[in-house]
Amino acid sequence: MEAIIILFSTGIVSLFIAMTRKPILVLLTALIGVTVTAIVMSINWYTPMQWVKYDGIETDYFTIIYGATATLFSFLFILIGYSKFSKEVYHTGDYIAILIFSLCGALCLFSFTDLFMFFIGLEILSIPMYVMAGSNKKNLLSSEAAMKYFFTGSFATGVLLFGIACVYGALGTFQLKEMSEAIAAMKNSSALLQVGMILILAGFLFKVGAVPFHFWGPDVYSGSPNVVTGFMATVVKLAAFCGFLRLFQLGFNGLDGFFVEILIAVSVLTMFVGNLSALRQTKLKRLIAYSSITHVGYALICLLVKNEHTPAYLWTYFFAYGFSIVALITVSMIVNDENDDIDRYKAFARTNPFAGFVMILALLSLAGVPPLVGFFGKYLVFSSAIEQYPVLIIIALINSGIAIYYYLKVILTAISKDDNAEKSTVSPLHAIVLSISMFGLILGGFVTFWVN
Secondary structure: OHHHHHHHHHHHHHHHHHHHOOHHHHHHHHHHHHHHHHHHHHHHHHOOOOOOOOOOEOOOHHHHHHHHHHHHHHHHHHHHHHHHHOOOOOOHHHHHHHHHHHHHHHHHHHHEOEHHHHHHHHHHHHHHHHHHHOOOOOOHHHHHHHHHHHHHHHHHHHHHHHHHHHHHHHHOOOEHHHHHHHHHHOOOOOHHHHHHHHHHHHHHHHHHOOOOOOOOHHHHHHHOOHHHHHHHHHHHHHHHHHHHHHHHHHHOOOOOOHHHHHHHHHHHHHHHHHHHHHOOOOEHHHHHHHHHHHHHHHHHHHHHOOOOOHHHHHHHHHHHHHHHHHHHHHHHHHHOOOOOEHHHHOOHHHHOHHHHHHHHHHHHHHHOOOOOHHHHHHHHHHHHHOOOOHHHHHHHHHHHHHHHHHHHHHHHHHHOOOOOOOOOOOOHHHHHHHHHHHHHHHHHHHHHHHHO
């Protein structure tokens, strides 16, 4: 709770600091606040702090790990986006504060103990993104992205609320612990509870962009500013997955029977639709969008496995995925924030060796090539389910092979020769983010094994 209060206060202070019309002060305020938040969460690892106590939020080890990861990625995206945010002096504080408020929602989803706080966290996470998706007022695609994201999110919220109402009607409580006890005491699951769980599952699949609720996802990603695309692909997805995993495991005692069959079908369809659609993309952000859909299919496997290590495996997967997205978004900002045609990256690795090297590492990590951190993420997720769902894992491996093709297409474009290619300018902040991403991609595997 202390971390959420500090983070929220940072967002408010950033808005007031922005009145000075000095973007650098807003940046420093935000970075200090986010850093202090991470420090407070780290202290909680060793000595639980209870200065402010609220029964709807509970801090445990996985809350801290997920929270620290989301905070790290948010820190990096604030650094990446500063070059763009600072150009609009009057709105720098708005942009940075909105990202921080969305992170507050993520921290709520990592630690909720009742459905009320679960819903509040999900909305605090999502609503700022509706605004940020349409923040590029000069681009009609940005307005389209905001509209589509708002409609999709609103529909998902309605479905989710209806599901929560059904669950409350069946169990008579919003508390996860009491829900779990009530379900365990039931001899036969009620039809109202089943309907509620189906609606909540549908709302979850909407929020993460799984098939068949993915249609507007690529449009939202490609129309949003690059920093927003990266934030949605990492922090928002990490928080949504963690929140629903927490709900299903602690509130519903895991998923069984019919729900498992639904998730298997959705996982398979999501992997194939994402991969096959990505094969023909000519723009980097749309490729990232369809790749993100594929990775949702892989991550759904975690929800199928009833294992005490499942939260750690899911965290490992998104830890690896997040660093790759951070690196790719940084490179896209270096090349051109508006035009993200893959052809724009021709000879990029030759004219900008360091940035090109990190870009290649990120793509190889997404493909799951050892010894990069992406390999460890896929290995842990796939190995956890191989005994229970061998056919599903074989399908996942086939899809991993398909994905290598379009990742290699981008890599070959980046290393190809072009006598007319110009060297892009890498700002100090972008260089710092690329360096952190490089270490995360190369050495992140050791961190994940330590956590596991």
